[in-house]
Amino acid sequence: MRVLCSDAVQDPTKIEQYVRNQMAQRIKNHEAANAARKLSAEQRREKKTKRTTEDTTTGVHASVYRVRHLEDAAKRFKVETNCKQLHMTGCVVLCKDINIIVVEGGPKQQKKFRRLMLNRIKWNSTGKNQSHMEDDGNDEQDKEQNKCVLLWQGTVKERAFGEIKFKSCPTENFAREHFRRHGVEHYWDIGHNDSVLDASTY
Known part of the structure; x- marks a missing residue:
């Protein structure tokens, strides 16, 4: 009007x-x-990949974590899936109470993965599929002991691993040999030494 x-x-x-x-x-x-x-759809995938992929030609950022208990399938799935979604490389070595997780990528990828490992995953919580018939005292004790520790982070010249994979090792020698084949046996030494020190505190 x-x-x-x-x-x-x-x-x-x-x-x-x-x-x-x-x-x-x-x-x-x-x-x-x-x-x-x-x-x-293809362009959206490329955009998302480009956003999460970082240039590592000048150096690769690596981190080494140790988790006491990693039997929970849900937690293992979260570690593997997030590593793949962030386009990171690495490996998870399972050996008794010394479970070593190594991830390689850029600084932003490491920041997101570190938040997952140290904050988002509740390592003390038990999965729904676990038996509730266990003794409450022992269960609580295991909960207190289970945790994730960032042992080392730094920059290396090149990647030692490909796409993340889980490696189950029956003995400590097998685990160290696995890292030695990739030229990073010192990762295992760091994790093993921390595990020994951690066990001496209990």
């Missing part, structure tokens, strides 16, 4: 239809522009 003034007074129905047509056209143009800018 303010814009069209006398025309709106003479034929309000015609003017209303005219205005509604303009509104519909603007909405149609807006949706068409959005559709033209919309990325395809």
